[in-house]
Amino acid sequence: MPFKPLSVLPTAALNAAFTAALTVALAGAPASARAETIRVAIGTQDTTINCATGGLLIRELKLLEKYLPRDGRYKEVRYDIQWKNFTSGAPLTSEMVADKLDIGSMADFPGSNNGAAFLKAGKRSVFITVLSGSTLGSGNGIVVPRDSKVTLLSELKGHTISVPFASTAHGMLLRAVAAQGWDPQKDVTIITQAPEVAGPALQAGRIEAHADFVPFVELFEHRGVARKIYDGAQANAPTYHGSLVSAEYAEKYPEVIVAFLRAALEADRLIAAEPEKYSLLIEQVTGIDAAVNYLYHGPLGLQTRDLTWKPEYRQALRTSIETLKLMGRDSPLNADSFIDDRYIRAAFKQSGLDYEQRLANRDKLPLKAVDATTGRPITDVQRAAGIWVQGEPKVRHYASIENALADLRRIEAAGGKARAVYVHDLIHRIKLLAPTSWYAIDAKGQLSAFLQKDAAAAYAAANRGRVLDFAGAKAAGPTAL
Structure with missing residues (x-):
């Protein structure tokens, strides 16, 4: 019994229809049907690292092989598992609409394009899960060349900003420009530029600013070619990456979709338990530095891995559909019918997990650690810091920035080197790369980190302190002013 389209089923009947479909499918089928070959063609975005639990790690x-059904209807089935990697959502969508792929992972905004493209072709796709996101909006950002004097988005009026076209960063940029009260056609010049082009352009100073999605803003920062001046958290617009599937495929093979999601849940569990290990694996496969992977996937990460459809993510999809209109792309796509959470709920249940409990939990992956210099448990994380020392398998954690930088001086004096140093923005509560952050040191010698220089200056003025860059913060003694 195939699923009926959502549009013809009353809401109360959805779960009953889903259960009935699974029951009938598992009851068995003629031998000729059981002998079929089922294609499972999955489009991934390996370098978009917060899709890792829906692609690369699986x-x-x-x-996936661990969870694909092998009994009942599927007893004699052969699976043709195909993987294809993409650098953005648009070409992945094209292949899904052309029936070359069954499942794909992308962000909310390109996902909206996916749904609209399917409808235009007389078909349907559905968003089946979130993989990773930020209820605050972090994950997209705007950078300028490392030596640029620009420190605020407001300083870019009249300038050129590049962005990967039709990406979630494009949507963020349009919303950020609108929030400034600017006309995107007159007050800024927005040009198309892929991450692999933008990196060298930033390094050479050929572009004034660039907006991008996970993980390229932070990757450019980490590699010393750019400095972040705007984070999506400032727009307070939730964002996420998730997985979509052809509705026709999902209705035909619901157990295969649930198996894919069970694999995603296991991938999520594994990287939560050992974020450094799997950050290194992602680096090995993609070339994206492990330090940046950990920035996202480690404790208190820049985004939160989350496979539940929180209201904020549903709203993010609505916002993305509305943003299509800013690009002149009207579509009858409806966020409520575009999201289908039956499959992920079934995957949670089969995995022995409580979907409702996770749905209600908005916490990031918690930091359960002791201060590397004092041995005391870290209980207050607003000024917590971390150092991933080159050659060490685990990140060292600290209760304060002062403790971390004091230890960093000792590490470097002994000939060691940090793979990365992490701090947290005091205002937005987002994880930052320490070398490109700003700091305020108060009269007591306490250091606080900030994404933006003006925020550090305001805090310093209110606390009889002064503003420091990373070099100044490193040089400052634990009680110096």
Whole structure:
């Protein structure tokens, strides 16, 4: 019994229809049907690292094979598992609409394009899960060349900003420009530029600013070619990456979709338990530095891995559909019918997990650690810091920025080197790369970190302190002013 389209089922009947479909499918089928070959063609975005639990980790660890059904209707089935990697959502969508792929992962905004493209072709796709996101909006951002004097988005009026076209960063940029009260056609010049082009352009000073999605803003920062001046958290617009599937495919093979989601849940559990190990694996496969992968996937990460459809993510999809209108792309796409949470709920249940409990939990992956210099448990994380020392398997954690930088001086004096140093923005509560952050040191010698220089200056003025860059913060003694 195939699923009926959502549009013809009353809401109360959805779960009953889903259960009935699974029951009938598992009851068995003629031998000729059981002998079929089922294609499972999955489009991934390996370098978009917060899609890892819906692609790269499942593929590299062969988790899908572990969960694909092998009994009942599927007893004699052969699976043709195909993987194809993309650098953005638009070409992945094109292949899904052309029936070359069954499942794909992308962000809310390109996902809206996916749904609209399917409808235009007389078909349907559905968003089946979130993989990782930020209820605050972090994950997209705007950078300027490392030596640029620009420190605020408001300083870019009249300038050129590049962005990967039709990406979630494009949507963020349009909303950020609108929030400034600017006309995107007159007050800024927005040009198309992919991350692999933008990096060298930033390094050479050929572009004034660039907006991008996970993980390229932070990757450019980490590699010393750019400095972030705007984070999506400032727009307070939730964002996420998730997985979509052809509705026709999902209705035909619901157990396969649930198996894919069970694999995603296991991938999520594995990287939560050992974020450094799997950050290194992602680096090995993609070339994206492990330090940046950990920035997202480690404790208190820049985004939160989350496979539940929180109201904020539903709203993010509505916002993305509305943003299509800013690009002149009207569509009858409806966020409520575009999201289908039956499959992820079934995957949670089969995995022995409580979907409702996770749905209500908005916490980031918690930091459970002791201060590397004092051995005391870290209980207050607003000024927590971390150092991933080159050659060490685990990140060292600290209760304060002062403790971290004091230890960093000792590490470097002994000939060691940090793979990365992490701090947290005091205002937005987002994880930052310490070398490109701003600091305020108060009269007591306490350091606080900030994404933006003006925020550090305001805090310093209110606390009889002064503003420091990373070099100044490193040089400052634990009680110096």
